[in-house]
Amino acid sequence: MTEKYRDFLGWTIYQIYPRSFQDSNGDGIGDLRGVISRLDYLKDLGINAVWLCPCYKSPNEDNGYDIADYRDIMDEFGTMADMKALISELHRRDMKLILDLVPNHTSTQHRWFRESRKSRDNPYSDYYYWFDCPPNDWKSCFGGSAWQFDPARQQYYLHSYAVGQADLNWENPTVVREMQEVVDFWVDLGADGFRIDVIDQISKDFPGDRNCFGPRLHEYIRDLFDRDSTRKLFTVGECWAGDIAEVRRHCAPERGELSTLFQFDHLNVGREDKFTHRPGPMAELWDILRNWEEKMQENDLLYSLFTDNHDNCWLLERVGDTGPLRYASATAIAAMVYLMRGVCFLYQGQEIGMVNPHYDSIDDFNDVESKNQYTELLEEYSREEALEKINFGSRDNNRRPMCWDGSAQGGFTTGKPWIPLHSAHATLNLQADQASKQSVWRFYRDLLHLRKTHPALTTGSFRAISQPGDSYCAYERREGAERLLLVCNFEKAGTIDLPGASGAVLLSNYGHAEKTDTHYEPYEMALFAL
Ligand code: GLC
Numbered sequence: 001m002t003e004k005y006r007d008f009l010g011w012t013i014y015q016i017y018p019r020s021f022q023d024s025n026g027d028g029i030g031d032l033r034g035v036i037s038r039l040d041y042l043k044d045l046g047i048n049a050v051w052l053c054p055c056y057k058s059p060n061e062d063n064g065y066d067i068a069d070y071r072d073i074m075d076e077f078g079t080m081a082d083m084k085a086l087i088s089e090l091h092r093r094d095m096k097l098i099l100d101l102v103p104n105h106t107s108t109q110h111r112w113f114r115e116s117r118k119s120r121d122n123p124y125s126d127y128y129y130w131f132d133c134p135p136n137d138w139k140s141c142f143g144g145s146a147w148q149f150d151p152a153r154q155q156y157y158l159h160s161y162a163v164g165q166a167d168l169n170w171e172n173p174t175v176v177r178e179m180q181e182v183v184d185f186w187v188d189l190g191a192d193g194f195r196i197d198v199i200d201q202i203s204k205d206f207p208g209d210r211n212c213f214g215p216r217l218h219e220y221i222r223d224l225f226d227r228d229s230t231r232k233l234f235t236v237g238e239c240w241a242g243d244i245a246e247v248r249r250h251c252a253p254e255r256g257e258l259s260t261l262f263q264f265d266h267l268n269v270g271r272e273d274k275f276t277h278r279p280g281p282m283a284e285l286w287d288i289l290r291n292w293e294e295k296m297q298e299n300d301l302l303y304s305l306f307t308d309n310h311d312n313c314w315l316l317e318r319v320g321d322t323g324p325l326r327y328a329s330a331t332a333i334a335a336m337v338y339l340m341r342g343v344c345f346l347y348q349g350q351e352i353g354m355v356n357p358h359y360d361s362i363d364d365f366n367d368v369e370s371k372n373q374y375t376e377l378l379e380e381y382s383r384e385e386a387l388e389k390i391n392f393g394s395r396d397n398n399r400r401p402m403c404w405d406g407s408a409q410g411g412f413t414t415g416k417p418w419i420p421l422h423s424a425h426a427t428l429n430l431q432a433d434q435a436s437k438q439s440v441w442r443f444y445r446d447l448l449h450l451r452k453t454h455p456a457l458t459t460g461s462f463r464a465i466s467q468p469g470d471s472y473c474a475y476e477r478r479e480g481a482e483r484l485l486l487v488c489n490f491e492k493a494g495t496i497d498l499p500g501a502s503g504a505v506l507l508s509n510y511g512h513a514e515k516t517d518t519h520y521e522p523y524e525m526a527l528f529a530l
């Protein structure tokens, strides 16, 4: 792989949802000081970079993705001094900071918007999309029309997300410059990279029918990141690129755009739509991942390996077992995904095998998407059915406070948490997991440390060995003389007989130091040196 991205193959990035990670002052809201207090935990787990979801000034209509000031910290999360302390504490531990950059929209409370709405003729008037009448029928991703009438300016503005998130007009060169300055501001403070929110939407196919992948998208991305060749920023786009040609256009090193992007195909396994469950077999997950892994490798691109984030319910809930085989399935999925070739992302709580909580009332939810969706669902479904769907698909499933221990507030806060804790926090928490013989956390830690000590697992090549239709997956990673073979059985016990799959194992989720038989239990995996 080209030198430019090669280092990133060794990275494991831990995504933190700051509001729910660790509270340090008892107000029930996670904060930056809380994050600092957990850095040793992360380092020990094998993490070398932290991606912080937005922590800028925000009225929190969409929990920080509605930014009111790009250069200041949300009051609840702390101060700029806390942010500087976090950066230096990370760097002191040889860890990186990846910030969330949200260039597509601002809060309607941002100064730019407050100015913009005042009149049709002011220095900020063209910072957003304003029209006398909605020029198309675009819908907001959170339900309803994407056009909102503003009584002050007597015009409609575009909001692809919540009403309080107005889309910036990138056709305006001043907007591009503003966002460049935001990037520079954080790089100068010590940020090592960015996760870029809905980057595909900053150029719109306007007034056509696509609110994304507009004609100037690549130009804008280069405007942001291709200005200073001495910078070694890591950039990962939230970009719904559907095929490899599109990924190449964003990530081929010579293009000066993104280091990598999140490819989301595999997240659809195990659901009909975001709020409707359909049990998904591991084979389906494997097929999609293998396919992308091979294409990324052929094209010399950096693949982003992830299973969870703050926008989707736990993968374990859709693929895998949330009952007696929770440990086995969580670790099998972890092995299958994170022994592949790519840069690794873990979402907070994933390392203890989290599953969805359950609540009896919509009042126990906070997320704007879930609340809007619930109202829409009630038009078609009974209260119980609607709530069932919210319980399955709500983004709050992954936004509940991190369960550190079994105490009353889960070790997250000494006060009242901003959102109810996970309904099973008394038993499903880090402390309990660490004390268990079957510790998902220990498995992740062992796996991540193996990645650090075996070049085959980072820079090594990937070669699939199992065939489509097999009831297991097997692949080889190879770097120089080192060859490692992963064998990972799916849901049902069975026989797997592969050359080399015998003898000492480097990693096992069934407690084997060596494996000589060909029988595999459900979700059993083993990593062999060939
Ligand atoms: C992205 C974020 C999501 C947010 C949306 C609007 O999809 O991941 O959490 O609600 O963009 O910013």
Ligand code: CA
Binding pocket: 023, 024, 025, 026, 027, 028, 029, 030, 031, 076
């Ligand atoms: Ca706090």
